[in-house]
Amino acid sequence: MRPLVLLVGIVFEGYRGYLLDSIGSVADVWLLAEAEPAPSVAEKLAGHTVVDVFDTPALVAAAREVAGRRRVTGVLSWDELKMSGTAHVARALGLPGVGPDVVDRCRDKHRTRAALAAAGVPQPASEVVSTAAEATAAADRIGYPVVLKPRDLGASMGVIRVGSRQDLADGYAHARAARVGPVPYRSDGVLVEEFVDGPEVSVDSWVSAGRSHPLFTAHKTTGYPPYFEEIGHVVDGREPGDPDLYRVVAAAHEALGFDHGMTHVELRLARDGWRVIEVNCRLGGDLIPMLGRAATGVDAGVVAARLACGLEPDPRPGRDRAAAVRFLYPHASCQVDRVEIDTSRLPAAIELAAGLVQPGTTISPPPAGHVWGRYAVLVAVSGTPEGCAAALDAAEPAVLLHTRTGTPESSTVGHLADNYKKQ
Incomplete structure (x- = not known):
């Protein structure tokens, strides 16, 4: 009988739903999810249970019920907010994975900073604060510009660069206001951090028996300053691994006690070397695993599934291409009528062109819209990052966002899962 993996929740199905094929x-x-799966998802499942995944006892009980009928060999999730519940399921069923405290140490950015500092892992200076006055004092000590961010959110929500003392109160209010329902309010819920003015990358790795194994590095493009909206990523399969970068990633894993599973570590390059921005105990988001597979031939979803089942992965790069993703946002707040793509105008290098919003949805650019402000996505695969960039530039005019209140904007159409082309 084939192994059985419990998958906790599908969030943003279009962004990570393609991984179901890899895990399968x-x-x-x-x-295990809070709602009935879509038919396109249900057909790929051995079964499903509707449960409140943020109610840990209920989630564990649902997992035990499945385990009473079939032998469960692993559990995984790719949603930041569901990682804690996933760790509780792994512990309750005796499955591979890190414990809930390790997950919390990664999710709570202040605990992350404390653990990295104790181990001497390079990172920005950071202080946790409860008020705008405390934030101002911390910024004075650290020195401007500073970055303010929520203590335990993700995807750059509420993150803002502040360049002067007179802007600090507004920056604190922005970071403090960022909320996601399941995340509890903390009075000391904002970090004030040193700004590292260098290129930003993310490294997706698998960790087994405490040993770190980098899979691929994605170079991040951010936009909408002073915010840090993630508008694109590129993975270059020809790029040699950076030993210094990988050493810092491995040191971060060790400092946090992360010894089994997948991680997505974000770093910036300072004058004196790499600094850890954050450590996420999950697969990368924003289609980064898709880019990694297209560029290197390594399927992070397969690696994650094998790790979850206690099997040793053996990923072997077999490609040396470049792959890039770009997300499109409206110029202003609008109500979507439809997203249209003229496929005849897409360059051959475009592997995915898809809309991300349903008719009637109101979307906005950052900071109000954030990730939810994206209306389309483009993925290009080429021999070089420059080739990807050229293809993405050429593809944008083929995408039109039709609104119910104004003139069409350049954009993309379709459903992400339907438009995904397997490499």
């Missing part, structure tokens, strides 16, 4: 190549998948 290793094991049968049983979904």
Whole structure:
């Protein structure tokens, strides 16, 4: 009988739903989610259970019920907010993975900073604060510009660069106001940090028996300053691994006690070397695993599934291409009528062109819209990052966002899962 993996929640199905095929190549998948799966998802499952995934006792009980009928060999999730519940399921069923405290140490950015500092891992200076006055004092000590961010959110929500003392109160209010329902309010919920003015990358790795194994590095493009909206990524399969970068990633894993599973570590390059920005105990988001597979031939979803089942992965790069993703946003707040793509105008290098919003949805650019402000996505695969950039530039005019209140903007159409082209 094939292994059975419990998958906790599907969030942003279009962004990570394609990973179901990767996981399904290793094991049968049983979904634990807060709603009935879409038909396109249900057909790929061995079964599913509807449960409040943020109610940990209920989630564990649902997992035990499945385990009473079939032998469960692993559990995983790719949603930042569901990682804690996933760790509780792994502990309750005796499955591979890190404990809930390790997950919390990664999710709570202040605990992350404390653990990295104790181990001497390079990172920006950081202080946790409860008021705008405390934030001002911290920024005075650290020195401007500073970055303010929520203590335990993700995807750059609420993150803002502040360049002067007179802007600090507004920056604090922006970071303090960023909320996501399941995340509890903390009075000391904002970090004031040193700004590292250098290129930003993310490294997706697998960790087994405490040993770190980098899979690929993605170079990040951010926009909408002073915010840090993630508008694109590129993975270059020809790029040699950076030993210094990988040493810092491995040191971060060790400092946090992360010894089994997948990580997505974000870093910036300072004058004296790499600094850890944050450590996420999950697969990368924003289609980065898709880019990694297209550029290197390494399927992070397969690696994650094997790790979850306690099997040793053996990923072997087999490609040396470049792959890039770009997200499109409206110029102003609008109500979507439809997203249209003229496929005849897409360059051959475009592997994915898709809309991300349904008719009637109101979307806005950052900071109000954030990730939810994206209306389309483009993915290009070429021999070089420059080739990807040229293809993405050429593809943008083929995408039109039709609104119910104004003139069409350049944009993309379709459903992400339907438009995904397997490499």
